[in-house]
Amino acid sequence: MEDSCVIRNLSHFTTIGPEEARILHELELEPIKYKKDDKIWREGHQPDNIYTLHSGWAYTYQVMSNGKIRVLDIFLPGDIMGIRDATLPHHATSCAMLSSGDVCPLPAWRLTEIFHEYPNLAMSIHASSARQQAIITDRLFNVLSNDAKCRVAHFILEIYYRLKRVNTDLQEGFTLPLLQKHISLVLGLTHVHISRVLKEMEENNILKKARNQIEIMDIKKLYNMSNFDPERYTDAINSHLTHYISKTDHRDTL
Numbered sequence: 001m002e003d004s005c006v007i008r009n010l011s012h013f014t015t016i017g018p019e020e021a022r023i024l025h026e027l028e029l030e031p032i033k034y035k036k037d038d039k040i041w042r043e044g045h046q047p048d049n050i051y052t053l054h055s056g057w058a059y060t061y062q063v064m065s066n067g068k069i070r071v072l073d074i075f076l077p078g079d080i081m082g083i084r085d086a087t088l089p090h091h092a093t094s095c096a097m098l099s100s101g102d103v104c105p106l107p108a109w110r111l112t113e114i115f116h117e118y119p120n121l122a123m124s125i126h127a128s129s130a131r132q133q134a135i136i137t138d139r140l141f142n143v144l145s146n147d148a149k150c151r152v153a154h155f156i157l158e159i160y161y162r163l164k165r166v167n168t169d170l171q172e173g174f175t176l177p178l179l180q181k182h183i184s185l186v187l188g189l190t191h192v193h194i195s196r197v198l199k200e201m202e203e204n205n206i207l208k209k210a211r212n213q214i215e216i217m218d219i220k221k222l223y224n225m226s227n228f229d230p231e232r233y234t235d236a237i238n239s240h241l242t243h244y245i246s247k248t249d250h251r252d253t254l
Contacts, residue, residue, distance in 0.1 A: 004028055005078030006052045008166045012235040013127040020121040023114065027052050031102035036177075040095040040103060041082065047091055049105040051081040056101015057177050060093040061185075071185040072136060074159070074178075077101075078166040083129040086111060099177040127237060135162075138232050143188045146227055151187045152197045153226035156207060156214060161233055172216040176209070 007016055007024050016024070031054050034040065040051060040058060053075050060073040060081075072093055075081050085091045086108045097103075115122040135158065142154045156176075164170045178186075180194045187194070202208045206222055208215045216222060 005054065005166045006080070009078035009080075010121070010124040010128060012165060013124040013237055014120050016124070017120065020118050023118065023121065024052075027106050028054055028104045031104045033100070034097045034103055035100050036097055038097045040097065041085075041091050043092065043094040044090050047082060047085045047088060047108055049107055050083050050086050050111070051106065052104045053077055053079045053081055054102040054104050056103075057098040058095055058101070058103070059098055059182070060095045062093055069185055071182065073132060074098075074186070076159075076162055076166070079132070080125060080128050083125060084133070098182070123237065123241060127235075131233070131235075134232060138229075139186070142227070148187075148189055148193050148197050149200070149225055150227055151189065152183070152194065152201070153206075153222050154228050155183065155187060156216070157222060157226050157228040158233075160214075160216065161228075161230060165235075172219060174214055175212055176214045177212045 004025065006028065007021055010016060010024070034056065041047070041049075043062060055077050057077075058073075058075040058081060059071055060075075062070045062072065064070060073081075073095075075095075081095060081103075082091075085093070111125075114125070139155070139158065142151055146154065159176065160170075160172075160174065163174055180191050180198075183189075184191050184194050189197075198207075198209050204221070205217050206225075207217055
């Protein structure tokens, strides 16, 4: 079977066997095409599905009482979306596309089947959700603890590191379909401040942003100014859990 970004993502956590790969491929048989800014779900609605992002970028956000928007998740190809809301009576966020792309829905009730029949796959899905939460937590620390330059550098490395997980051939230039307004909402800075920091980084030959493209010109300098710790993004699984999986899931692996 043809590989997929979802399988590449989840296989970082546990080994995906043939039957589990079949289930994941089934999720991608009938993708729905979305355009930029299309809504995938809305805050307050009942969660009917979880979703795999086959292509394109998406994000979750909340609209606060004063009308301002707070951006939470940035989803990249291969990510599972909506898993944290699946057991809630209502979505805690809204989700929209940052670019055009293909999204594959999975009825939320099928999670019970996956958790019962495929503990190895269930662990990978849970691990993916936990990593998404860890990214949000790390980004919050970044916003609360660092100056503007550090925040921007940290965010660029976060995206670069996550993209490289599912595309090992990724070079130090990549697509970033976020407007400066999105980056400012993620990092708690003004558009003007973001523009000033990016211009200074370009003048210092650290990175260059042109439209929706980022080129990292000096990744060592970017790391040095970012306080970015790759270990916070580890794919390692608690050894007690992997030991349990090895005893309960005897399916052949790929």
